Amino acid sequence: DAMVIQNPRYQVTQFGKPVTLSCSQTLNHNVMYWYQQKSSQAPKLLFHYYDKDFNNEADTPDNFQSRRPNTSFCFLDIRSPGLGDAAMYLCATSITAVQPQHFGDGTRLSIL
Amino acid sequence: AQSVTQLGSHVSVSEGALVLLRCNYSSSVPPYLFWYVQYPNQGLQLLLKYTTGATLVKGINGFEAEFKKSETSFHLTKPSAHMSDAAEYFCAVSLNAGNNRKLIWGLGTSLAVNP
Numbered sequence: 768d769a770m771v772i773q774n775p776r777y778q779v780t781q782f783g784k785p786v787t788l789s790c791s792q793t794l795n796h797n798v799m800y801w802y803q804q805k806s807s808q809a810p811k812l813l814f815h816y817y818d819k820d821f822n823n824e825a826d827t828p829d830n831f832q833s834r835r836p837n838t839s840f841c842f843l844d845i846r847s848p849g850l851g852d853a854a855m856y857l858c859a860t861s862i863t864a865v866q867p868q869h870f871g872d873g874t875r876l877s878i879l
Numbered sequence: 880a881q882s883v884t885q886l887g888s889h890v891s892v893s894e895g896a897l898v899l900l901r902c903n904y905s906s907s908v909p910p911y912l913f914w915y916v917q918y919p920n921q922g923l924q925l926l927l928k929y930t931t932g933a934t935l936v937k938g939i940n941g942f943e944a945e946f947k948k949s950e951t952s953f954h955l956t957k958p959s960a961h962m963s964d965a966a967e968y969f970c971a972v973s974l975n976a977g978n979n980r981k982l983i984w985g986l987g988t989s990l991a992v993n994p
Contacts, residue, residue: 771922807987807989808986808987809969809984809985809986810984812981859922865930867913867925868925868982869925870915870923871922872920872921872922873920875920
């Protein structure tokens with residue numbers, strides 16, 4: 768089945784130690800999104816790619832970076848994680864914004 | 880500016896009772912509207928969407944929603960709640976305009992189903 772796959776499902780890192788989360792898709796969708804979701808909150812968009820066109824949200828901390836080396840893969844890099852970055856990180860894809868987004872199951876990031 | 884308001888952050892119903900989750904939006908252009916469901920420790924799953932055409936939209940798991948332009952609403956209903964419906968529900972709006980590629984999300988409604 769075509770899907771969005773996030774690895775790992777659970778990630779533990781140390782305060783200040785860089786971490787990378789990965790997302791892959793078999794849907795061949797143009798748009799890929801990274802969201803941060805904290806407990807009992809709505810997803811918060813960090814950035815998205817339309818093909819190779821990168822779009823950063825104005826309030827996304829500089830600590831967060833992203834790479835999309837090809838259509839299928841997208842990475843979220845957190846350069847120096849702080850305690851406040853502990854959250855669920857969701858990857859999603861869509862053909863366009865007016866089409867539904869397809870979500871992976873997320874990576875839950877814990878910071879020690 | 881576009882926005883989405885979900886009335887009631889927590890809703891509790893009995894098994895077999897009607898489920899009604901409320902969503903109101905504001906948009907200066909015709910909106911595309913979505914309801915997503917999220918089970919614990921999972922991503923979001925599309926329940927249904929409204930783009931154009933018929934205003935009553937049927938989705939998965941017996942849910943449906945009606946787009947009412949005059950009321951700027953897109954409430955989600957299900958005639959008979961099941962225990963498995965307990966989850967977080969999010970309403971979202973997307974603009975049918977230009978190069979916009981983002982969804983505006985409501986804050987979510989947590990649905991509890993009591994036996």
